[in-house]
Amino acid sequence: MDGWLALHLARRRDGVKHPVHDFLFTYYSLRPAQLRRWHPGHGVLLRDGEPDRDYVAVDDGVLLDPAVLAKRAESVRWIHDLLAATASRPAQLGCFGMHEWAMVYRQTQAEVRHNSWPLRLSPAATAEVVNDRGVRCTHFDAFRFFTAPARPLNAHQPTRELQPVLEQPGCLHANMDLYKWAYKLSPLVESELVTACFALSREIRELDMRASPYDLADLGFPPVRIETPEGRAEYAAAQRSFADRAAPLRDTLRTRCAALLAVPLP
Template sequence: MSPRRQPADPVLVPERLWRALERRHTEAVDSLTTDHLERRRRGEPHPVADFLFTYYRTSVATVRRWHPGPGIILENAHLTERAQWRHYERTSLRGRSGLIVDPTSVLSRCGPRLSRAREIVEATASRPGALGCFGLHEWAMLYRGGDDAVRHPRVPLRVSQPLIDDVVDGSRLRCTHFDALRFFTEAAVPLNKDVLTRAEQVRNEQPACLHAGMDLYSYVVDMEAGAPGELLVDTLAAAFDAREVDMRSSPYDLSAWGLDPIPVESPEGRAVFVAHQRGWVARTQGLRARYLEAARALESTNPTCPAGAGRPPVRRQPPRTAAGPPR
């Protein structure tokens, strides 16, 4: 039999403290999503914000649920509606009762997705950022495609189809993200520097890619109650920012939504895009480190998870008390 990893001692958080952390979390999520929800109630689509909840198939209600991550006992939470939430179990410490995330439950439901995501994130984190794609994936999705290729029919183009074709023809497409390339027009796919496949995603992802960073949000959501709420909010905020840069550098005209273009068809615009990429690498590499820490913490608190595999346990700390809405 494989040796078993001993779970770390849990940390008990008093009810007053964890309720404050929960409230801070929901306020942070609301600051990011209130406009989106109000537009949805009015039936008004948004070419930037909607993507995060349609493409990734997540909901604001799910994101608003705060979880402390594994190894944390929430005092008296068994007396609240949280007792009905998935992946929690009742426990006691020194005579004080509450709820704690059950890592076995999380891994039994999310394990395959978590394993795949962690493999991608670890590989991506190990590489330098490849600058110079200039966000041309959105251009490649329109290349020689005509009206049938327009992915945002309610959003006008800010440049002509001939210019879109000329920009792609005059550039070397360097897309490294399979989930972007699969939306390229048929004419654009052979122009990409590399042939991308789902099977090769682990080998191709790199940290300067906007979409690779946005995917961190979905990976954290997929961890369900195993993901600390602070990490969920920070990856959501990063995804919002990346999606905005993504669309501002596209051929679409977002002036009706108050967004100025990043004209990557010009040297000046490309310089601006690369500057964004440099900051994106630093930001998302930090998020990747936190994601991998959360994944290891989930395993280290799971009494049925075999030791070995080269993943050392992570020292558990109480949830951060000074976390505020991310910028």
């Protein structure tokens, strides 16, 4: 974990922003110190461990405090149901990452979120790509960052309430969010699972921004030119690969939730 965190911590110390990897620590709320802390998961004895706010003393060591699960039970249920609903649907691979384009639609270079980095096309040409390709985003937490003129162009109008209805396993952001659900379940699930979800989210984020309208080649992220047929084919193939890799992590998280929900509460 330190290998992943070192560059982020150095940039944070120096006040340097990164348009790709900062997302893992700004949009997602887990702090680096929390990410580094290891947990074995619910029901595992830490031999000779010391009790603290999450762990209580038992014979030969410590166990996770039953109160942690009792406090999180409602969240565990919600996460379980969302993961199960998402997994029940076929992956949709026709969005081609247009959500990032919708986030800069009809904005000037000065107005876009990552305005220290140039757009690959002019604002007018960027808007033309959105108009020509359309937007088919199912993910509320991407949709809510669309510019106001872009929102009516989307084939869906996601809301938080509709998230369990619309979320589908081809969505890059739904698969990145496996990291969010894993750390929200921590310390009830093992840190190895959180780490695996973080690693996948980090890779997906790179594709997300390579397919965006930003020119990030100088950072080592060559563009996936989704405005071309070749770029769309490249994006869809990578999207399918990430959906396949996310599926077992989603299933493991769902299984962990189901096991936690079966534990009798005090």
